[in-house]
Amino acid sequence: MFEAKDFFDLGLKFHGHKCPAMPLGLKAACAAMNTLGVERAKDKELMLLAETADNHAAGCFVDGLMTVTGCTYGKSNIKKLYYGKMAFTLIDVKNKKAVRVSLKPKFFEKMLESPFIAERKKGIAPQDVAPEIVDPLIERVLNLKEEDFLDISPVFNYDFKKTPGVMDVDFCDVCGEAVFIDRLKFIDGKQVCIPCSEKLTQK
Structure with a gap:
């Protein structure tokens, strides 16, 4: 069984700062892994479709998902769908089974009223939020049912x-750099990378 507490130190080192959203991702990912009965991805055994977007409160959730599942951008087995939702689908690629996990709406609404988010709204960086504010929130998250x-x-x-x-x-x-062949474009008889193709079409 996957337990979020077993991944917290790894998640914190990977993520870089203390906040409630990353351990929420750990908890949610463990729930998905246990529901599917799968192991952490070494390669592309799992695929994760994250419904989050960019620059939203609690986006740190996704780093918790990556920590537990082993779905990473380097392995290309995680994608953001940019729906602006705190939800994701975890897919067992081999067995073609999946589970969707989301934060309960009322829970998430209440979470955004936390003193941590109040500090963030003032422009305080997450790593500068006082431990007496953030530590109890993390402990509460790790013990949630x-x-x-x-x-x-x-x-x-x-x-x-x-x-x-x-x-x-x-x-x-044009630039001479090596490019994976599926990303080369052909313009005026030349094979070009995407940045060079944009420069050529702007002329």
Whole structure:
């Protein structure tokens, strides 16, 4: 069984600062992993579709998800859907099964009224929020019961299509840099990288 407390030190080192949202991600990810009955991804055994967006309060949630699941941007097995929701779907690629986990709306609303968020609204950086404010919130999160803050779907079928990795590169005719071949563009008889293609089309 996956337990959020077992991942907290790793999550904190990876994430960089103390806040309530990262351990919420740890807890939610553990719930998803236990529901699916899967192991942490070493490669692309899992796929995670995060419904969060950018520059929203509690976006740190996603770092907790990555810490537990092993779904990372480097392995290309996590994607942001930019829905602006505190929710995600975790997919067992081999068995084509998935589960969707979301924060209960009332819980999340109350969380945004916390003294930590009040400090953040003043422009205080998360790492500068006083320990007497943030530490009790983290302790509370780590001891939450799943049913008190998460909505967990039944496991459902998900026909995820794996795409093969791109292993070959060629060179941009303009800047000379190596580019993976699926990202080369062809303009006026030249093969070019995306930044060079944008410069050429702006002329």
